[in-house]
Amino acid sequence: MSEKTSESATPSPQPVTTEQSSSIPRPVLIGAGLLGVAHLPFVLKQFAVLWQLEYYQFFPFAFIAFGMMLRGRRLPGEIRLDRWTAILAGMDLTLLTWGSFAGSRWCVYAGFIIFCFNVARSCLDAEYETSLGYLGLLLAITIRLPVGMDGKLIQELQTLTTKVGSRILEFFGYLHFREGNVLEFPGKRFLVEEACSGVQSFFAVMFLAALIICGYRRRWLHSLLVLVSAAGFAGVMNVARICAISVAWADFDYDLSTGWRHDTLGYITLGLAGFLVFSADAFWEMFFGKVPDTRGTGISQLFRNPFIIAWNNFFHLKTRKTQPDVSLPAAAWLPRAAIMFGGLSLVALGLQIRIVYASLS
Numbered sequence: 001m002s003e004k005t006s007e008s009a010t011p012s013p014q015p016v017t018t019e020q021s022s023s024i025p026r027p028v029l030i031g032a033g034l035l036g037v038a039h040l041p042f043v044l045k046q047f048a049v050l051w052q053l054e055y056y057q058f059f060p061f062a063f064i065a066f067g068m069m070l071r072g073r074r075l076p077g078e079i080r081l082d083r084w085t086a087i088l089a090g091m092d093l094t095l096l097t098w099g100s101f102a103g104s105r106w107c108v109y110a111g112f113i114i115f116c117f118n119v120a121r122s123c124l125d126a127e128y129e130t131s132l133g134y135l136g137l138l139l140a141i142t143i144r145l146p147v148g149m150d151g152k153l154i155q156e157l158q159t160l161t162t163k164v165g166s167r168i169l170e171f172f173g174y175l176h177f178r179e180g181n182v183l184e185f186p187g188k189r190f191l192v193e194e195a196c197s198g199v200q201s202f203f204a205v206m207f208l209a210a211l212i213i214c215g216y217r218r219r220w221l222h223s224l225l226v227l228v229s230a231a232g233f234a235g236v237m238n239v240a241r242i243c244a245i246s247v248a249w250a251d252f253d254y255d256l257s258t259g260w261r262h263d264t265l266g267y268i269t270l271g272l273a274g275f276l277v278f279s280a281d282a283f284w285e286m287f288f289g290k291v292p293d294t295r296g297t298g299i300s301q302l303f304r305n306p307f308i309i310a311w312n313n314f315f316h317l318k319t320r321k322t323q324p325d326v327s328l329p330a331a332a333w334l335p336r337a338a339i340m341f342g343g344l345s346l347v348a349l350g351l352q353i354r355i356v357y358a359s360l361s
Helices: 002-009 026-037 040-052 059-073 083-102 105-122 133-140 149-171 202-216 220-252 259-288 299-303 306-315 333-360
Strands: 074-079 123-125 177-179 182-185 188-191
Touching (some): 026 083, 040 105, 059 105, 059 202, 149 182, 202 220, 202 259
Antiparallel strands (some): 182 188
16 A cells, blocks of 8 residues: 555656747747748749749749658657757858848849758658758759859750760761751751750759659768769750751651650650669669668677678668657857847848839839
8 A cells, every 4th residue: 555655656757748849939930930031032033034044944843842842751840950050040141131232133042042951951850860951952953053154054065965966976877067056957957956945954854863862862972973873864865855856857857846846855855864863863772772780689789790880871861760859959149149130131121122123113
């Protein structure tokens, strides 16, 4: 009887719930919200510019994929705020403020991508012991190359594609005359358009590679090799498109250079490029695949191979087994910094609205 009384009198420890442990100070939420909204005027204008460029028209799909993966993979109730969160927020605010004063859409848009990356990095993956910061790759490729470098890249790829396609046609005996980016056959002249235009875009294939990398959660070396492979396959498919158009005209007197035929050929080559990127990812997975180890609870635990452990830790993410410890610093400067960020964001928002209004009037 006395033992039961003592057990009932001893209070059992109450578990700390996720909502209690991961509550975010309200000033931080308000500051982050104002910082995000402050980008919108120039970001929307940048969206309009990107939509006018055919080779960047994939950007809505990049943002949709980012949002869906962030929502589907986020560990509910868990968030990580650390020193890098404040550093990235400062970088974003610097680009936002400078872009608002200088009227630079590019700076504000780059800051917005950093903001989205910071949000993803603060969220934890529900299945693996990592953050969702890797999703930032989906949005990073939507940043237009500065100082017209994208146009120069397209011209270089256009010239390279024309030269390679012309040499392949010569090798197989298709006589033609090449002048710049024009291939001339008897009775027909083909102007080789930008090698990265429309759905045949180099950037669209790179987006497919980024989607595969984020979908399978590849590590950095594997990801780099997939991106390099995707760049090569984009060039191969554009050369194949040029050769197909030339052969169809030379052998069958059939024009694939205009209309729905040209669009259909473009979708086919894009599909083939996507298939090749998937194949490249599987190829590199064969080299960097996870190696099984002798895990056990008994004596076999003493004979685990340290090289296998190092290999798996370097090339693969660890599966989440326990609930993570929430990293919410109780620093006294955090609410004050959030209020300062929010105030400067309002100033930048006002400057952008004024510039947009002046351009419309």
